[in-house]
Amino acid sequence: MRETLLDLLVAPGSFNALTLEHASRSNGEINAGILTDGDAHRFPITDGIPRFVRTDDSGQIQTADSFGFKWGRRDSYDDGAMAVTSRAWQLERYGMSSSQELRDVFASHELVLDAGCGSAFSSSLWLDEGWTGEWVGADISSAVDVARDRIGALPGTQFVQADVLDLPFADGTFGAVFTEGVLHHTPSTERAFHSVARLLRPGGELFAYIYRKKSAVREFTDDHVREQLTSLTPEEAWEALRPLTALGQALAELKADVVVPEDVSLLGIPAGTYDVQRLIYWHFAKLFWNPDWTFEENHHINFDWYHPTYAHRHTEAEIRQWCADAGLEVIRLHDEEPAAYTLRARRPR
Numbered sequence: 230m231r232e233t234l235l236d237l238l239v240a241p242g243s244f245n246a247l248t249l250e251h252a253s254r255s256n257g258e259i260n261a262g263i264l265t266d267g268d269a270h271r272f273p274i275t276d277g278i279p280r281f282v283r284t285d286d287s288g289q290i291q292t293a294d295s296f297g298f299k300w301g302r303r304d305s306y307d308d309g310a311m312a313v314t315s316r317a318w319q320l321e322r323y324g325m326s327s328s329q330e331l332r333d334v335f336a337s338h339e340l341v342l343d344a345g346c347g348s349a350f351s352s353s354l355w356l357d358e359g360w361t362g363e364w365v366g367a368d369i370s371s372a373v374d375v376a377r378d379r380i381g382a383l384p385g386t387q388f389v390q391a392d393v394l395d396l397p398f399a400d401g402t403f404g405a406v407f408t409e410g411v412l413h414h415t416p417s418t419e420r421a422f423h424s425v426a427r428l429l430r431p432g433g434e435l436f437a438y439i440y441r442k443k444s445a446v447r448e449f450t451d452d453h454v455r456e457q458l459t460s461l462t463p464e465e466a467w468e469a470l471r472p473l474t475a476l477g478q479a480l481a482e483l484k485a486d487v488v489v490p491e492d493v494s495l496l497g498i499p500a501g502t503y504d505v506q507r508l509i510y511w512h513f514a515k516l517f518w519n520p521d522w523t524f525e526e527n528h529h530i531n532f533d534w535y536h537p538t539y540a541h542r543h544t545e546a547e548i549r550q551w552c553a554d555a556g557l558e559v560i561r562l563h564d565e566e567p568a569a570y571t572l573r574a575r576r577p578r
């Protein structure tokens with residue numbers, strides 16, 4: 230880690246100043262050491278990353294292990310095909326015409342926290358050699374080490390292993406917080422929302438992707454499958470889910486449409502013409518399949534959905550209420566996708 234990261238860090242919980250002890254440095258960076266808060270709390274720096282996680286919530290630990298595993302499987306997402314689709318999808322959700330425009334919006338805020346950065350997949354869709362701001366990636370899992378390997382050579386990047394519910398930053402530290410698909414993976418999405426909202430300076434912006442409640446049968450299936458998988462190791466769950474991905478592929482390969490002639494309100498299905506795989510995907514069971522991706526890439530998406538213990542789903546009213554409670558103005562709430570809401574909100578000056 231660079232010395233400048235020390236200027237941003239405080240002890241999680243107490244927000245006391247931290248002192249660096251037993252530091253070992255090379256090439257101007259701190260590789261190892263201990264951060265202490267003068268209150269008997271000690272946070273190690275290992276492999277150049279300060280480590281602050283101290284949760285004992287078993288559901289959160291399982292969720293973190295699951296994500297540490299999947300982001301470590303770079304062969305299942307990092308060969309470019311997923312980035313192409315995901316970049317277009319990200320721009321549409323945030324209402325941007327190019328990744329450069331999104332990068333420039335973040336750069337205008339100077340200091341950005343990617344809260345729950347994982348391997349920095351979403352940030353790496355816009356963060357590149359042209360980045361002029363400071364970007365800090367924080368994740369509860371070992372994925373933060375993968376993030377450092379993937380994008381640590383880019384200018385202005387820093388990495389912290391930390392829990393969004395217990396972050397080592399004082400209120401008002403950041404100009405922007407980017408949190409894509411993270412808050413709902415904690416014990417409480419609402420608490421996580423407020424935990425990142427407090428970090429925004431006046432004029433600062435929150436960019437968040439938050440799962441949305443689905444129709445009743447899909448919600449039932451999601452919980453039913455997840456209940457069977459969460460007690461498995463990530464490796465076991467990855468294997469157990471293969472037939473589900475294969476079924477998604479078989480349905481997609483039918484290339485058949487079905488017309489739902491009128492709203493089926495009892496099942497929450499609007500009238501319309503659906504590809505068969507999409508109808509089942511949105512309303513009965515998440516059997517993700519994108520024909521432009523490999524089997525492993527598609528499988529990565531299904532694993533991401535079903536294995537973590539915490540994957541809460543929310544309504545637009547809840548998200549608007551959290552913004553109001555946090556004193557944030559909603560700038561944009563993208564609701565055109567049945568899977569999730571994409572929020573852009575600002576702390577007034």
Ligand SMILES: C[S@@+](CC[C@H](N)C(=O)[O-])C[C@H]1O[C@@H](n2cnc3c(N)ncnc32)[C@H](O)[C@@H]1O
Nearest residue numbers: 296345346347350351369370392393409410414
């Ligand atoms: C779906 S992944 C998204 C990663 C990244 N935001 C992206 O879009 O590429 C969710 C991430 O949230 C992280 N996460 C879950 N609970 C967290 C918590 N309490 N604090 C920090 N990160 C958390 C997981 O470890 C995982 O990397």
